[in-house]
Amino acid sequence: MLTRPRLHPGRTARGCRRCASSSCRTPSRPPTASRSATGSATLSPQTAAETLTTQVKARSGLSSMDATNVYEKVFAARAPVLRWPGDANDRTVSSMQNGLAKYAPGLNMTVRNTATHEAADEMTAQQALERLAALSLLAHWIDECEGPIPTED
Template identity: 35%
Template structure:
């Protein structure tokens, strides 16, 4: 995924803020209007709000957590747009001033199999569920690539990266050409162990996790691990009998 065009995003947010600003309407002589109205037409505000929401998804994670059921004249969304604008324009400055030079990881840049299915869960604070969706998607994609609907998860990956040669109905995934060397064996033995660890230690117990135990940082680490497995599967070649 490409880097956000900050100038464009800020311009879109400014346009939305301008259209939805509350102003005193112009009236004719002798006419007094008490109150304010939205500067622009509702139709334009509605259209621009769709773009604003997508910008906020990137610039203000979890911005929707306390979203009200009704937002008259976009007053709440205007506040989020202003906060998003500040985050985009001053994010690098704040990080530099606070001395935070550590690399950052954006979940949206992970492999699509690890991110897309759970993106909506992540944005509403359901981080654990996002990880579970990644595990489900990667399992399904691997089954589809190998044509193996008879096995899943740990058993699937154990067979996929097995050192045994392919058999009828049991194709293998290969991360490198088999040159008979130790590196080839080590690579696939590690991939098998890695996949088994993810499904045994994260996916299986995760299905029984109690509600309200989401940990954003831990979930991001888990998503990154599943993303690596997804990349291995996606980029591997199929060895068939």
């Protein structure tokens, strides 16, 4: 089945705002990462990373710590606040817990920090989508974790 090309996003009843033609059939651009008013693709990964960190802080009760330290504490090898479900002696469970202990703070440092502190370097839409995918994976894994686990003080 053939489909008609999509119209420019700015098409009105009087025609296309981009080319002013009433019969425009030029395909629109494929969807890309959200961009700020300046066209920067850095906003979405930064916002997603900060939102995820806020949610982890609220769930763990560690709201006074900075993001990287929160992730290190939450997934610590000894006395984690959030724990991958299953028997801690199982190799897969142990691998996931150890992997989260490295992946979460590493992702925060490489995605959130660079998006926040290096705004002058423009991120392409592809780079933004890749970072969003990595954050989405972390968010799904955090959702699967058990906890918060009470700490022994």
